[in-house]
Amino acid sequence: MNITRFSLAAVFASSVLLTGANGQTTATTDPVGFVTVGITAGTGTTKKNTLFSVPLMETEEITGQVAGTITGVTANTISNSNAGWTPGELSQPATPYLLQITSGAAEGRLFLVSSSAGTGGAVAGAANTDTTVTVSSLDAAQVNLTTLGIVAGTDTYKIYACDTLSSFFGTPETTGIIGGSSTSSADTVAVVLNGAVQTYWYNTAATPNRWSRVGPGSPDSSNVALVPNYGVQYGRIGSSALSFVVTGQVPTISREVEIKNSGTTLLSSFWPVDSTLSQLGLQALPGWVAAATAAASDTVVLTSGGTASTYWYNGTNWRRVGPGSPISDTTVINLGTAIQVGKKGTTAGYTALNQAVPYDL
Amino acid sequence: MKKSPLLFLALTLALASHLNASSGVDLVNFGSSSFSVDAGSTAVYTQDLLGITMNTTPALGDTWYNSSMTKLVDDWSGFTGFEITMSVTGTNPNLPFSFTLYDTSFSSINEYQANTATAGLTLTGVPLAVSLPGNGNLADVQYVQFTWGGGGSAVNVTTTGLAGVPEPSTYALLGLAGLALAGYAVRRRRA
Numbered sequence: 075m076n077i078t079r080f081s082l083a084a085v086f087a088s089s090v091l092l093t094g095a096n097g098q099t100t101a102t103t104d105p106v107g108f109v110t111v112g113i114t115a116g117t118g119t120t121k122k123n124t125l126f127s128v129p130l131m132e133t134e135e136i137t138g139q140v141a142g143t144i145t146g147v148t149a150n151t152i153s154n155s156n157a158g159w160t161p162g163e164l165s166q167p168a169t170p171y172l173l174q175i176t177s178g179a180a181e182g183r184l185f186l187v188s189s190s191a192g193t194g195g196a197v198a199g200a201a202n203t204d205t206t207v208t209v210s211s212l213d214a215a216q217v218n219l220t221t222l223g224i225v226a227g228t229d230t231y232k233i234y235a236c237d238t239l240s241s242f243f244g245t246p247e248t249t250g251i252i253g254g255s256s257t258s259s260a261d262t263v264a265v266v267l268n269g270a271v272q273t274y275w276y277n278t279a280a281t282p283n284r285w286s287r288v289g290p291g292s293p294d295s296s297n298v299a300l301v302p303n304y305g306v307q308y309g310r311i312g313s314s315a316l317s318f319v320v321t322g323q324v325p326t327i328s329r330e331v332e333i334k335n336s337g338t339t340l341l342s343s344f345w346p347v348d349s350t351l352s353q354l355g356l357q358a359l360p361g362w363v364a365a366a367t368a369a370a371s372d373t374v375v376l377t378s379g380g381t382a383s384t385y386w387y388n389g390t391n392w393r394r395v396g397p398g399s400p401i402s403d404t405t406v407i408n409l410g411t412a413i414q415v416g417k418k419g420t421t422a423g424y425t426a427l428n429q430a431v432p433y434d435l
Numbered sequence: 436m437k438k439s440p441l442l443f444l445a446l447t448l449a450l451a452s453h454l455n456a457s458s459g460v461d462l463v464n465f466g467s468s469s470f471s472v473d474a475g476s477t478a479v480y481t482q483d484l485l486g487i488t489m490n491t492t493p494a495l496g497d498t499w500y501n502s503s504m505t506k507l508v509d510d511w512s513g514f515t516g517f518e519i520t521m522s523v524t525g526t527n528p529n530l531p532f533s534f535t536l537y538d539t540s541f542s543s544i545n546e547y548q549a550n551t552a553t554a555g556l557t558l559t560g561v562p563l564a565v566s567l568p569g570n571g572n573l574a575d576v577q578y579v580q581f582t583w584g585g586g587g588s589a590v591n592v593t594t595t596g597l598a599g600v601p602e603p604s605t606y607a608l609l610g611l612a613g614l615a616l617a618g619y620a621v622r623r624r625r626a
Contacts, residue, residue, distance in 0.1 A: 192542075336550065
């Protein structure tokens with residue numbers, strides 16, 4: 075797989091410890107860096123799939139407090155009475171934002187802020203006011219914010235920018251993706267939104283050319299958000315590999331992400347370091363089905379070089395579906411990749427997966 | 436022979452309730468005579484007069500949707516839920532899928548999810564659970580879309596149509612029809 079290894083040392087080179095001339099004043103900045111994520115080449119006529127994710131957080135300048143203390147929470151809103159945001163600035167369809175809870179019981183929760191309109195496939199909802207943001211209906215369908223133990227007046231948040239299909243992948247002219255009049259001749263990008271898969275391609279039959287969704291009317295999808303908690307399946311038909319450089323802030327707190335109880339979740343690896351199947355912690359998720367065979371168990375799918383491999387946990391070890399069912403606890407989850415989590419059964423709802431920061435800061 | 440008013444009432448009510456042999460009201464049949472699959476679809480399928488059959492290992496996102504369809508009921512807003520009529524031949528690998536209803540302006544009305552687990556060897560109504568409410572109009576459904584959620588296992592599945600689960604008032608109508616039929620039977624026995 076065409077993944078350039080990420081060096082934490084390089085990241086922390088950007089973490090500056092500032093000491094004043096008198097040696098009394100000390101300030102730190104958040105560690106930042108870059109990673110390169112790669113897309114496996116197709117054959118020119120047949121696609122190869124790569125599961126990948128965007129592993130860094132994008133800092134952003136906005137009017138008002140980027141970070142602050144939460145002063146109110148409802149089922150789908152978060153308020154900061156001192157925020158001073160410009161109404162609507164966080165709710166523009168083409169430039170979505172994320173709000174992360176940075177302390178307290180809900181530390182590491184990441185929410186997409188709803189857009190004021192559904193233009194280009196954005197998730198429409200209420201626009202932000204000077205003090206309140208509304209989280210997207212996708213997030214609100216997963217969890218009621220009032221159940222997360224967020225303490226008003228104590229817990230804190232931070233706002234980040236969020237990529238879209240258009241901002242991340244650009245156009246064939248600038249990034250080498252293959253567009254086409256239909257998906258049969260174009261690269262495709264699939265995301266899983268609350269268990270439902272949506273597939274997109276760069277549609278050269280539309281005027282002007284644009285990202286479109288595979289479905290009735292092939293609607294404009296340029297503003298579909300790529301949320302860092304979740305992954306993307308890139309189907310590459312072009313015969314050359316692609317790579318994308320991602321810059322941003324290194325996560326410094328734990329993350330908590332919802333896994334669908336029945337169906338598919340495309341989970342991002344999230345952290346800018348490699349991990350292993352065991353370290354993901356999925357086997358400890360409440361309700362995770364472990365059994366002697368993959369057919370009876372919840373499963374995980376990884377891709378490498380365009381080839382998908384399926385794994386299951388038998389109660390003792392992770393094993394790969396294949397001859398000999400080899401133990402795979404230490405199978406590497408490369409940074410910048412994604413994991414297709416398949417949960418069997420019909421249980422409704424979601425279960426939170428909590429992952430601690432896998433490196434020392 | 437003198438027609439019984441009870442029999443007439445029972446037949447009328449049964450017809451009015453518009454119920455099919457399963458548990459819901461037929462809304463769309465996926466057979467080729469009334470449902471055209473759009474060429475933009477990416478799932479491998481075959482279609483005949485009965486419905487749409489997929490005998491493959493579906494990949495994440497494999498999908499089919501219509502370019503036109505004949506609706507058997509125009510306004511779907513009176514239904515409290517929906518079922519997709521489905522059968523699975525051979526091993527049922529319990530694969531997840533989603534089903535979305537769109538209006539004439541391609542706005543998502545509701546997105547539903549289910550899996551093949553509850554589909555039987557014979558055609559079964561598989562309940563669809565709302566996973567994400569949209570902002571479209573159920574009285575104006577024009578398109579439907581079926582999308583596989585992956586799963587990595589082969590499945591041989593046939594989907595023949597979509598049915599609506601009636602409001603309780605419709606069930607009451609059916610119950611009334613049943614009572615009328617029972618009454619008619621009793622009267623015939625006494626005559």
